Amino acid sequence: MTDLIAQRSSAPISELDRGRVHVRVPGSRRRGRGPRQSPLWAVLFIGPTAIGLLVFYLWPTIRTFTMSFTETGPFGGSTFVGLANYVRLFQDPELVGALVNTAEYTIIALVGIPIAIAIAALLNTTGLKGRGAYRTLYFIPVVTMPAAIALVWRMIYNGDYGILNQFLHLFGIEGKSWLTDPATALVAIAIVGIWAGLGTNIVIFLAGLQGIPDTILEAADLDGAGPVRKFFSITIPLLSPSIFFVSVVSVIGALQVFDLVYMMLGKSNPAIPDTRTIVYLFYEAGFIDNQRGYAAAIAFLLLIIILVLTVIQFRLQKKWVHYE
Amino acid sequence: MSPRARGLAAASTAAAAALALTACAGGSAGGSAGGGSSENVTLSYAIWDQNQQPAMQKIADAFHKEHPNVTVKIQLTPNKEYWTKLQTAVSGGSGPDVFWMNGPHIQLYASNGVLAPLDDQKVPTADYPKSLVELYTYDGKLYGAPKDFDTIGVWYNKALFDAAGVAYPKAGWTWQDMADTAAKLTDKAKGVYGIAASQYSQENYYDSIPQAGGYVISPDHKKTGYGSPEALKGIEYWVDLIKAGSSPTAQQMTDTAPEDMFLSGKVAMLQTGSWAAIGYAQNADIADKVNVAPLPAGPAGNQSVIHGLANVANAKSAHVAEAKQFAAFASGKQASQIQADTGTVIPAYNGTQDAWVKSMPKYDLHYYIDAVKDAVPYPVSKNTSVWTQDETDILSQVWAGTLAPAAGMKQLADKMQAALDAEQKK
Numbered sequence: 001m002t003d004l005i006a007q008r009s010s011a012p013i014s015e016l017d018r019g020r021v022h023v024r025v026p027g028s029r030r031r032g033r034g035p036r037q038s039p040l041w042a043v044l045f046i047g048p049t050a051i052g053l054l055v056f057y058l059w060p061t062i063r064t065f066t067m068s069f070t071e072t073g074p075f076g077g078s079t080f081v082g083l084a085n086y087v088r089l090f091q092d093p094e095l096v097g098a099l100v101n102t103a104e105y106t107i108i109a110l111v112g113i114p115i116a117i118a119i120a121a122l123l124n125t126t127g128l129k130g131r132g133a134y135r136t137l138y139f140i141p142v143v144t145m146p147a148a149i150a151l152v153w154r155m156i157y158n159g160d161y162g163i164l165n166q167f168l169h170l171f172g173i174e175g176k177s178w179l180t181d182p183a184t185a186l187v188a189i190a191i192v193g194i195w196a197g198l199g200t201n202i203v204i205f206l207a208g209l210q211g212i213p214d215t216i217l218e219a220a221d222l223d224g225a226g227p228v229r230k231f232f233s234i235t236i237p238l239l240s241p242s243i244f245f246v247s248v249v250s251v252i253g254a255l256q257v258f259d260l261v262y263m264m265l266g267k268s269n270p271a272i273p274d275t276r277t278i279v280y281l282f283y284e285a286g287f288i289d290n291q292r293g294y295a296a297a298i299a300f301l302l303l304i305i306i307l308v309l310t311v312i313q314f315r316l317q318k319k320w321v322h323y324e
Numbered sequence: 325m326s327p328r329a330r331g332l333a334a335a336s337t338a339a340a341a342a343l344a345l346t347a348c349a350g351g352s353a354g355g356s357a358g359g360g361s362s363e364n365v366t367l368s369y370a371i372w373d374q375n376q377q378p379a380m381q382k383i384a385d386a387f388h389k390e391h392p393n394v395t396v397k398i399q400l401t402p403n404k405e406y407w408t409k410l411q412t413a414v415s416g417g418s419g420p421d422v423f424w425m426n427g428p429h430i431q432l433y434a435s436n437g438v439l440a441p442l443d444d445q446k447v448p449t450a451d452y453p454k455s456l457v458e459l460y461t462y463d464g465k466l467y468g469a470p471k472d473f474d475t476i477g478v479w480y481n482k483a484l485f486d487a488a489g490v491a492y493p494k495a496g497w498t499w500q501d502m503a504d505t506a507a508k509l510t511d512k513a514k515g516v517y518g519i520a521a522s523q524y525s526q527e528n529y530y531d532s533i534p535q536a537g538g539y540v541i542s543p544d545h546k547k548t549g550y551g552s553p554e555a556l557k558g559i560e561y562w563v564d565l566i567k568a569g570s571s572p573t574a575q576q577m578t579d580t581a582p583e584d585m586f587l588s589g590k591v592a593m594l595q596t597g598s599w600a601a602i603g604y605a606q607n608a609d610i611a612d613k614v615n616v617a618p619l620p621a622g623p624a625g626n627q628s629v630i631h632g633l634a635n636v637a638n639a640k641s642a643h644v645a646e647a648k649q650f651a652a653f654a655s656g657k658q659a660s661q662i663q664a665d666t667g668t669v670i671p672a673y674n675g676t677q678d679a680w681v682k683s684m685p686k687y688d689l690h691y692y693i694d695a696v697k698d699a700v701p702y703p704v705s706k707n708t709s710v711w712t713q714d715e716t717d718i719l720s721q722v723w724a725g726t727l728a729p730a731a732g733m734k735q736l737a738d739k740m741q742a743a744l745d746a747e748q749k750k
Contacts, residue, residue: 074707075436076415158579160515180575180724268523268716269578270724287408289710290432 061303068296078293085297097273098281102255105190105277109254112194112201113246117239119198120205121231135202142199150263153192154179157264179264185271189260196260197253201246208242209235240321248313255306258283278302365643366395367650370410370423372403375602379666383659387650394646396422414438414638421641422651425468425634427459428708431545433636434462435706440639441465445652451674452655455701456632468634469655470672472663474597475628475695476531477616478502479604484509484516484592493593493617495691499535499561502593502620506570509592519593520582521562521571523723525715527595530629530703533558535622540703546744548711551737554624560729561622563722574723595619597631598670598692605667605684618691630699632672706747711740 068085070078089095123134141149156164159177168175178188212235220230236243258279265275276284278298286295371380377400384396399420401409407429413419414433425433433439443466449457452470460468478493485492490508493501506518522528533540538554541547549555565571572585586594587610605611619626635654637647653659660671664679670692671677681689705711718736721727727735 073436074411074415074432075438154579160576160580162579177575177579180578266578268574268720268723270574270720270726272717272720284713288713290707 064296064299067293068300070293070296072292074290081293085294086301088294089297089301094273094276094281098276098278101186101275102257102277104186105193105257106251106254108187108190109193109197109250109257110247112197113243113250115194116198116201116246117205117236117243120202120209121235123202124206124209135206138202139199141196144196146196146259147263149192149196150260154264157188180269180271182271182274185265185269185275189257189264189275192264193254193257193260197250201250204242204246205239208239212238237322241323244313244317244321248310251309251313252306255302255309278305364393364395365646366397367422367641367643367647368399368420369396369650369654370399370401370406370420372401372406372424373668374400374402376663376666376668379663379668380654382662383654386658386662387653390653391646391649394650396650414640417640419638419640421638421643421647422635422654423638424471425460425636427631427702427704428712430460430468430634430636431462431704431706431708434465434467438639439467440637440641440644440648441467442469442637442648442652445469445648447652447655451657452672453630453632453674453696453699455630455696455699456634456672459632459701459704460634460636468636469652471633471635471655472669473630473632473672473696474599474670475630475692475699476527476595476597476619477628477691477695478593478595478619479586479600479614479616480593481586481589481591481610481614483613484589488592492615493620495618497617497620499620499622503565503568503570506565506593507568510570512569515590517572517585517591518570519565519595520577520585520591521565522577522582523562523574523716523719524582524595525712526629526631526702527597528562529558529719530700531595531619531627532561532622534627534629534700535619535624536561537622537624539700541705541744545705546748548737548740548744550733550740556730556733558622559719559722559733563725563729566723566725574720574725589613598689601684601687601689601692602667605687612686614687616687616689616691618695625698627698627700628695629702630696631702705744707743710746711743714739714743 067078069080069082071081071084072078119138122128123131123138128134156162157178159165159175159180162175162178164178165175176184178184216234216238217230220234225233256279257277261275261277261280262283265272269275279302282295282298282302285291285298369380369384371377377398380398384398388395406424410419410423419438425439447466447469449466453473456470456473457466460466460470480493482492488509488511490505493505497505502519509518510516530540533549533555536554536557538552538558539549540555541549562571566573571577572580572582572591577585582591582594583596583600585591587607589610601616604614619628635651637644637651641647655672657673657676660673660676661679663669663671664676665683667680667683670680677693681693714736718727718732718739722729722732
C-alpha cells in the first residue's frame with residue numbers, strides 16, 4: 001500500500017514544495033527587526049505558558065513524587081516512609097482489577113478512532129449539503145459539561161425507564177440495567193466516552209484530510225484506483241500522522257478516565273469492582289481514605305504507565321506513520 | 325446526615341477552594357484571646373445547605389445584636405465540595421472561624437487539633453439529646469454544640485395503601501408486619517413495590533442492626549459489630565425484602581433513586597429521615613397522599629439511629645474566643661427557635677422541637693421526636709469514611725445478590741476492624 005505514495009511523494013510535487021519553503025524563509029529573515037532577535041521577547045512570549053506549566057504541572061508532579069514516599073496526615077504534616085506506599089500498592093488486591101478495567105476501557109476507547117475517521121471522511125466529501133450543521137452537531141458533546149453528559153446518559157441507560165430499553169423493546173429485545181450489570185457497565189461508559197470525544201477527533205481528522213493534496217488523489221484516479229483503494233492506499237497512509245496524534249492523546253485520556261465512571265455509576269453501584277479505574281482508585285485513597293501519600297504513589301504509577309505506553313507508541317510510529 | 329450530607333467528599337478544585345476560603349477573618353489587629361474585647365471582628369461561618377441559609381443569616385443577625393462588634397459572614401459551599409474544600413482550607417491555615425460539622429467527620433477534626441473545645445462556653449448539654457452530645461464529645465471534651473438532629477421514620481403512600489386495601493402502618497408494628505404489608509402492596513403488573521429496601525446506611529441498616537440487637541461500632545469506637553449474628557440479621561432483613569420481590573432490586577434502585585420511586589408512586593413505603601418532611605410538604609403531587617409512621621420493631625425494639633449537625637469553632641481562628649461564643653450561640657435556645665420556625669430541620673435544643681412538628685400539621689411528625697428516646701448514636705470513629713467506603717463496596721455486592729450476606733458480613737467485619745485498628749495506632 002505504500003508504493004503508491006512512494007511513487008508520488010518523491011515526485012516533483014514535493015520537491016517543488018520544499019523549494020517554496022526555501023525561498024520564503026530567508027526572505028523574511030532578512031527583513032527581521034531588532035527586537036525579534038532579543039531573547040527578552042522570547043521570554044515574554046513563552047513566559048505565560050512556561051509559568052503555567054511550572055506552577056500547575058511541573059511543581060505538582062515533583063510534589064506528588066516526594067509525597068509518594070510519605071505518609072500524610074489529614075490536615076497536612078507528613079512522615080517519610082520510604083517505599084512503603086509502593087510496596088503496599090503492589091500488594092493491593094484492588095490494583096490488578098483497576099489495571100485490567102483501565103486497560104479494557106482504553107482498548108474500547110480506541111474504537112473511537114476508526115469511527116471518527118469514517119465520519120470525518122464522510123463530512124469531507126465534496127458537495128455534501130449542510131456540512132457546517134453536521135460538523136457543529138458532532139462537536140456539541142465536546143463543549144457540553146461532562147456532568148450533564150453523565151446525567152443524560154444515565155437516564156438513557158436506565159433499566160426500567162431508559163429510552164434505550166424502550167427502543168430495544170420495539171424489536172422485542174428485553175434490555176437490562178446497563179450501568180449496574182458488571183458485564184456491560186464498562187462498555188456502556190466507554191461508549192459515552194467515545195461519543196463525547198468524537199467531535200475533537202473529527203476536527204483533527206478533517207484538518208488532516210484537507211491537508212492531503214488533491215493532486216495525489218487525481219493521480220490515483222488516472223492510475224485507475226477506485227474510491228476504496230484510494231481511501232486505504234492514499235488517504236489512510238497520508239492521514240497517519242493525525243491518526244498517530246489522536247491515538248496517543250486518546251490512550252492518555254482513556255488511562256486517566258474518572259469523571260464518567262464517578263458520575264454515571266454512583267457510589268453503591270454493584271458494578272464498581274468491575275469498573276474501578278486507576279484514577280478511581282486514586283480518588284478513593286486520596287479523598288475518601290485520607291491517604292494522600294498512598295494516592296500519590298498510585299498517581300505516580302499511572303504516570304509511569306502512561307510514559308511507557310507513549311514511548312512505545314512513538315517507537316512503533318516509525319513502522320506505520322508517513323510524514324510527507 | 326441527610327442525602328445532602330451523604331456525598332462525603334468529592335474531587336473538587338482544591339486550589340480554587342483554598343483561594344475562596346482565604347477570604348476569612350477581617351480586622352484582626354492585636355487578636356482577641358481575652359474574649360469580650362470590643363474591637364470590630366468579622367467571623368466567617370461555613371455552611372452547606374442553601375435552604376437553611378436564611379435561618380443562619382437570622383441567627384448571625386441576632387448574634388450581632390448581642391455583640392455589636394462581631395459580624396458573622398456566611399460562606400455557603402454545596403455539600404459535595406464542602407468537606408474537600410474545608411479540609412484543604414484548614415490544612416492551609418485559612419479555614420473558616422465557625423463551621424458546620426457532622427458525625428462522620430467530628431473525630432477526624434477533633435483528634436487532629438482542628439477544633440477548639442467548647443467546654444468553657446457553658447453549653448447546656450442537658451438540654452440536647454444525649455446521643456448528640458456524645459457524638460460531639462471526644463476525649464472527654466465537647467467540641468461541637470449540637471445544632472439540629474434527624475431520626476428515621478417510615479413514610480407511606482396512603483393512596484397505594486387504599487388501592488390495595490391494606491391498613492396503614494401504626495405504632496407498635498413489627499418487622500413481620502412490614503414484610504407482610506410490603507408483600508400485599510406489591511403489584512408487579514403495575515410496577516409497584518411495597519418498600520424500597522435500599523442499601524442506605526442511615527435510613528435502613530444502621531437502624532435494623534440495633535433493632536436486631538446488634539451494633540455497627542462499639543461505644544468506645546474501637547470494635548466493629550459486623551461480625552455478630554445480630555448484625556447479620558439486621559442486613560438479611562433488607563436483603564430478604566428484595567428476595568421476596570417486595571422491593572425493587574439493588575440494580576433498579578441504583579438506576580433510579582428510591583426516593584424518586586416513592587415520589588412517583590412506584591414504591592409504597594420508604595424509610596427516610598426527618599429532613600425529607602419539608603420536601604414532601606412542598607411537593608404538590610404527593611403532599612396530601614403521604615404520612616409518616618414509626619419504624620417497625622425487630623427482635624430488640626424499633627430503635628432509630630440519630631444524627632445531627634453541630635456548630636464548631638476553628639482552633640486556629642484569629643478570633644477563637646468570638647468563634648467559640650458564636651458556635652455556642654448558633655446552637656442555643658434562641659437560634660434553635662429561629663430554625664424551628666422555618667421547618668427545615670429539627671433543632672437540637674430540647675423544647676424547641678415542637679415548633680417543627682407544628683410547622684407541618686398534616687403529618688404525624690411527632691414520631692420523629694418520640695424516636696429520640698431510644699435512639700442509638702450514629703456510628704463514627706476517627707476515620708469514619710475509610711470503613712463506610714468498605715460498607716458501600718461490600719454491601720453493594722450483598723444487595724445485588726452476588727455475595728451471600730453471611731460471607732459479606734465476615735469480609736466487612738474484618739476490613740472494618742483492620743481500619744479501626746489502624747486508627748488506634750496513630
